[in-house]
C-alpha cells in the first residue's frame with residue numbers, strides 16, 4: 501500500500517474511533533440559589549432574550565447544542581468554549597463568587613461587548629441572531645449597570661475592589 505493511503509486510513513480510523521467519545525453535555529435543569537435571577541431578581545424580558553441569543557450558551561449551565569455537536573472533534577471544541585466561558589462567568593452560579601468579582605464581571609460584560617470580544621467571533625459565524633444591534637447592546641449595558649448599582653448600594657466600597665495579585669517573585 502502506498503504511504504499516503506496508509507496515512508489516510510489511519511486518519512479515517514481515528515475519526516471513526518473518536519465518534520464514540522463525547523464530553524458530558526452542559527445541560528442542567530436545576531436552578532441554583534446562586535443563579536443571578538435568584539440573587540438579583542428577574543431579568544427584563546428583552547434583556548433575557550438578548551442573553552439567551554448571545555451569551556447563555558457559554559455562560560450558564562444550559563447550552564442549546566447545535567446538530568454538529570454530534571460530530572467529533574467538534575463536540576470537544578464546543579465543550580472547551582463552554583467550560584472556559586463558564587469559568588470566567590456563569591450566570592447560573594453568578595453569586596457564588598466574591599462580591600467584588602460579581603461587581604467586576606458586570607463591568608467586564610459591558611467592556612467585552614463594547615470591544616467586540618463577546619460573543620466570540622466563531623459563535624457569530626453561525627449564530628447570526630447573536631449579532632446585537634446598538635439598541636440591544638444599550639439594553640444589555642443598562643441591565644449590567646443596574647446590577648452594579650444594586651451591589652454598590654448594598655455593600656461597603658472596599659468590598660467592591662478586587663484584591664490585587666501579590667507581586668510576582670523575581
Ligand code: HEC
Pocket residue numbers: 554555556557558559580581582584585586588589605608609610612613618619620623
Ligand atoms: C461561544 C461561547 C461564548 C459566547 C456565546 C459568549 N462568550 Fe463570553 N467567554 C467565552 C470564553 C471561552 C471566555 C473566556 C476566554 C476569553 O476571555 O476569551 C469568555 C469570557 C467572557 C468574559 C470574561 C472576560 C474576562 O475579562 O475574564 C465576559 C465578561 C464574557 N465572556 C461576557 C460575555 C457576554 C456578555 C456574552 C454575550 C453577549 C458572551 N460572553 C458570549 C465564550 C463565550
